[in-house]
Amino acid sequence: MNHSATILDKAAIERTLTRIAHEILERNKGIEDLCLIGIRSRGDVIARRLAQKIEQIEKVSLPVGIIDITLYRDDISSPQGGQPQVRSTKINFDLNGRKIVLVDDVLFTGRSTRAAIDQIMDFGRPRNIQLAVLIDRGHRELPIRPDYVGKNVPTSRDDDVKVSLSETDGEDKVELMSKAR
Amino acid sequence: MKILIKGGRIIDPASGTDAVMDVLVERSGVTKMGKNISSPSAKRLDADGLIVSPGFIDMHTHLREPGREDEETIESGSRSGIAGGFTALVPMANTDPVADNVEVINFLNAQAEKHAWTHIYPVGSVTRGLEGKAITEIGEFKEAGAVAISDDGRPVVNSKVFTLALDYASMFGLPIISHCEDVFLTEGGCMNEGLNSTILGLPGMPSAAEEIMVARDIAIARLTGGKVHIAHVSCARSVELVRAAKRDGVHVTAETAPHYFSLTDDAVKTYDTNAKMNPPLRTAEDVTAIKEGLRDGTIDSIATDHAPHTQVEKKVAFIEAPFGIVGLETCLPLVITRLVNDGVLTLSQAVAKLTVGPARILNLPMGKLEVGARADITVFDPAYEFTVDTSTFQCKCRNSPFNGWRLKGGAVHVIVDGQLRLHDRRLVG
Amino acid sequence: MRWNRKDLLGIEDLSVEEINHFLDTAFSFREISTRPIKKVPALRGKTIVNLFFEPSTRTRTSFELAGKRLSADILNITTAASSLVKGETLIDTAANLEAMKIDMMIMRHSASGAPHFLASRVKASVINAGDGSHEHPTQALLDMLTIKDKLGKIEGVNVVIVGDILHSRVARSNIWGLTKLGANVSVCAPRTLIPRFIEKLGVKVYCNVYEAVRDADVVYILRIQLERQKSNYFPSIREYARLFGIDREKLRHLKKNAVIMHPGPINRDVELSGDVADGENSVILEQVTNGLAVRMAALYLCSGGDIESEDTY
Numbered sequence: 001m002n003h004s005a006t007i008l009d010k011a012a013i014e015r016t017l018t019r020i021a022h023e024i025l026e027r028n029k030g031i032e033d034l035c036l037i038g039i040r041s042r043g044d045v046i047a048r049r050l051a052q053k054i055e056q057i058e059k060v061s062l063p064v065g066i067i068d069i070t071l072y073r074d075d076i077s078s079p080q081g082g083q084p085q086v087r088s089t090k091i092n093f094d095l096n097g098r099k100i101v102l103v104d105d106v107l108f109t110g111r112s113t114r115a116a117i118d119q120i121m122d123f124g125r126p127r128n129i130q131l132a133v134l135i136d137r138g139h140r141e142l143p144i145r146p147d148y149v150g151k152n153v154p155t156s157r158d159d160d161v162k163v164s165l166s167e168t169d170g171e172d173k174v175e176l177m178s179k180a181r
Numbered sequence: 182m183k184i185l186i187k188g189g190r191i192i193d194p195a196s197g198t199d200a201v202m203d204v205l206v207e208r209s210g211v212t213k214m215g216k217n218i219s220s221p222s223a224k225r226l227d228a229d230g231l232i233v234s235p236g237f238i239d240m241h242t243h244l245r246e247p248g249r250e251d252e253e254t255i256e257s258g259s260r261s262g263i264a265g266g267f268t269a270l271v272p273m274a275n276t277d278p279v280a281d282n283v284e285v286i287n288f289l290n291a292q293a294e295k296h297a298w299t300h301i302y303p304v305g306s307v308t309r310g311l312e313g314k315a316i317t318e319i320g321e322f323k324e325a326g327a328v329a330i331s332d333d334g335r336p337v338v339n340s341k342v343f344t345l346a347l348d349y350a351s352m353f354g355l356p357i358i359s360h361c362e363d364v365f366l367t368e369g370g371c372m373n374e375g376l377n378s379t380i381l382g383l384p385g386m387p388s389a390a391e392e393i394m395v396a397r398d399i400a401i402a403r404l405t406g407g408k409v410h411i412a413h414v415s416c417a418r419s420v421e422l423v424r425a426a427k428r429d430g431v432h433v434t435a436e437t438a439p440h441y442f443s444l445t446d447d448a449v450k451t452y453d454t455n456a457k458m459n460p461p462l463r464t465a466e467d468v469t470a471i472k473e474g475l476r477d478g479t480i481d482s483i484a485t486d487h488a489p490h491t492q493v494e495k496k497v498a499f500i501e502a503p504f505g506i507v508g509l510e511t512c513l514p515l516v517i518t519r520l521v522n523d524g525v526l527t528l529s530q531a532v533a534k535l536t537v538g539p540a541r542i543l544n545l546p547m548g549k550l551e552v553g554a555r556a557d558i559t560v561f562d563p564a565y566e567f568t569v570d571t572s573t574f575q576c577k578c579r580n581s582p583f584n585g586w587r588l589k590g591g592a593v594h595v596i597v598d599g600q601l602r603l604h605d606r607r608l609v610g
Numbered sequence: 611m612r613w614n615r616k617d618l619l620g621i622e623d624l625s626v627e628e629i630n631h632f633l634d635t636a637f638s639f640r641e642i643s644t645r646p647i648k649k650v651p652a653l654r655g656k657t658i659v660n661l662f663f664e665p666s667t668r669t670r671t672s673f674e675l676a677g678k679r680l681s682a683d684i685l686n687i688t689t690a691a692s693s694l695v696k697g698e699t700l701i702d703t704a705a706n707l708e709a710m711k712i713d714m715m716i717m718r719h720s721a722s723g724a725p726h727f728l729a730s731r732v733k734a735s736v737i738n739a740g741d742g743s744h745e746h747p748t749q750a751l752l753d754m755l756t757i758k759d760k761l762g763k764i765e766g767v768n769v770v771i772v773g774d775i776l777h778s779r780v781a782r783s784n785i786w787g788l789t790k791l792g793a794n795v796s797v798c799a800p801r802t803l804i805p806r807f808i809e810k811l812g813v814k815v816y817c818n819v820y821e822a823v824r825d826a827d828v829v830y831i832l833r834i835q836l837e838r839q840k841s842n843y844f845p846s847i848r849e850y851a852r853l854f855g856i857d858r859e860k861l862r863h864l865k866k867n868a869v870i871m872h873p874g875p876i877n878r879d880v881e882l883s884g885d886v887a888d889g890e891n892s893v894i895l896e897q898v899t900n901g902l903a904v905r906m907a908a909l910y911l912c913s914g915g916d917i918e919s920e921d922t923y
Binding site for chain 2: 800801802806817818840842843844845846848849852853
């Protein structure tokens with residue numbers, strides 16, 4: 001039997017994102033040259049929510065971009081099987097000299113982050129790249145460390161962390177799905 | 182101008198009319214038909230005892246213009262047509278230059294406008310220069326008024342070219358008039374291959390040469406759905422092939438010429454070059470089959486294949502003479518004498534082969550005699566008996582095998598587009 | 611859905627889901643060519659051969675550029691340069707390339723069915739870049755992408771294909787694809803250039819261009835091969851242009867916002883007049899842009915790759 005436990009509920013997600021928004025502002029001493037880039041899918045939703053919160057605080061809107069990292073993954077094109085769906089990347093602003101906060105829902109092996117960083121580098125030369133994640137579940141395979149973490153969740157490698165957001169999934173919830181052992 | 186035709190027997194096969202009525206023509210149209218029409222201002226034509234029918238159409242004529250105006254012109258050919266009762270001619274494309282481009286068709290139209298006694302409906306060639314290779318600009322021909330396309334005088338030997346041409350022509354609704362001859366089988370021949378050719382020692386042209394091409398054309402008409410009209414059917418098996426194809430719903434029609442139901446290859450026995458035409462005169466069995474084809478409707482139309490040649494050309498050894506005979510002025514008498522009087526066709530059936538038959542094949546705006554129709558009218562006397570004298574022909578040439586024949590039937594009055602062109606057997610110019 | 615094909619040989623055997631998935635993927639790829647660095651690492655290390663047995667500049671260039679933008683190594687073999695002229699068979703050439711560990715072959719051949727023959731005999735992916743008069747799948751896909759882009763949908767759209775249907779692989783692939791996606795497809799050409807039985811593919815047949823284009827949302831004009839005149843498919847370029855060439859005069863019989871398409875290269879003033887080709891209804895250059903995206907998608911999708919679900923990455 002599989003087992004699932006709620007890690008964050010709607011209110012907790014809300015509080016967490018508010019805190020991260022404040023941390024981003026604090027650390028960057030304002031919003032100058034700041035932008036958010038969300039990784040598809042759900043990282044882009046979280047990025048938009050963070051931008052709204054920052055706008056509520058600072059009364060200025062931040063540029064938000066979306067990247068699809070599929071074509072930068074290191075595991076495509078092995079023989080047989082199907083290719084993942086490619087979606088478009090939308091970054092409608094110049095990245096040169098920007099401070100970028102890369103936003104993802106769950107940080108796991110770090111490979112998505114690596115792919116996202118590579119892709120961002122192909123778009124320009126930002127001043128720096130920071131990483132914000134809603135959940136850090138450990139098991140890193142690359143030397144990557146988040147700057148902003150919603151919640152650290154100890155997991156087993158076989159576990160699954162399921163992030164649901166009202167924009168894409170109809171409700172706000174983060175669950176830990178454990179395989180029966 | 183008004184013309185009142187009084188007391189004639191109206192035969193209009195298109196509507197099935199066969200009754201004694203008067204016909205009033207005003208300007209270019211038929212405006213009244215009925216008993217006891219009076220119109221004091223109209224020119225009165227007495228038609229007591231005469232037949233009043235839609236104007237005859239000859240769907241297969243060689244007018245030789247441009248190129249051989251010494252043999253015939255649009256003027257002389259159409260004058261001959263009027264004398265024979267025809268109100269429309271369809272000249273074939275094998276002129277010089279060939280009607281393989283729209284300029285020649287425009288020339289024909291312009292000449293017809295100026296000089297023709299009858300309506301002239303041009304035909305464009307199927308292939309450039311009648312060479313059987315490159316198809317012509319049929320779309321332009323259609324716009325210039327062509328009613329069919331034909332390489333007549335020759336077959337389109339290459340079946341692929343014929344197929345493409347038929348496909349292409351069908352876009353414009355134009356039929357191909359096909360001269361059916363396997364030219365390899367007839368090469369060097371000058372008469373029907375049979376007992377007579379053996380006795381006369383003349384190289385033959387077997388009827389198989391015609392049958393092969395009729396069968397091929399039918400197969401291609403079946404494939405493409407295009408319209409094929411078999412010109413000058415001369416032999417029994419061609420009739421059978423067309424009959425079977427029509428039964429299957431293939432878009433095929435056919436014509437024959439008066440000589441093919443009036444003569445056999447016995448006519449060649451005197452080495453008379455006026456009995457030399459292509460296809461050649463066949464046998465008595467073929468004549469019987471052609472009559473049966475006319476009777477049962479397999480053959481839709483009678484056309485003259487009027488093909489004038491000068492005496493200089495014809496007065497040579499049989500094998501060296503050109504193919505073809507004149508026919509516009511002997512057509513009606515042969516139809517009356519050989520078909521109607523011999524009981525092969527009723528008068529109405531015979532008239533249909535000269536009027537509504539060809540009009541339907543070529544989609545011509547004529548072939549009917551009714552109120553509202555264009556006034557193209559032939560008044561003829563089926564009882565008129567005369568001896569054919571080629572020296573009185575209106576056409577330029579005298580190459581007819583019927584000189585001296587005693588025949589019955591002749592045109593008396595002919596109205597073309599509301600104009601009286603033949604009045605009491607005399608041309609009105 | 612997932613794309614599970616090694617080869618892209620034709621549209622006939624693709625499902626509606628596969629076509630839609632392909633078009634969605636191609637749509638995403640279009641953005642890459644607008645980036646400052648127009649290159650992604652997706653096919654890094656892959657070797658692709660452009661195997662062209664028939665001359666083509668556009669399609670070959672489009673595939674080559676697509677491969678390069680995906681970071682693949684791509685090389686061109688054209689007839690003149692290949693051993694085929696020395697008598698080597700197609701299968702030998704393919705076997706040799708495969709022995710050099712080629713991952714993908716893009717093939718154009720004058721013989722219908724040649725890429726299918728190859729695909730069944732090699733492990734590498736085969737993408738058909740046009741085989742005889744049979745299929746040209748990437749052309750049809752880029753055309754469908756263009757129509758979807760311009761009209762917002764394909765279902766219910768009236769598309770008329772004008773030109774040499776008989777010899778056209780572009781027409782066949784488009785007929786398959788467009789009818790699958792619910793478009794109303796007609797063909798219009800001289801009778802001689804319409805293959806018999808084509809209506810069995812679910813298209814209407816016209817020989818009169820004015821009737822054909824009256825309700826058209828898209829008029830797709832095919833290149834007329836001038837040498838077809840010699841084979842009697844039409845009597846002259848002049849008559850073809852007059853009856854079937856799309857020019858300003860015929861344009862007036864079209865809906866105002868009808869879209870003009872052509873797979874290129876154009877015989878200007880034969881099948882399509884220059885002013886219409888360059889006019890506001892024309893989307894011919896958008897087709898070229900979409901062609902690149904479609905070919906990137908084809909290379910990407912056919913390169914295989916069974917990866918863990920996105921969420922566990």
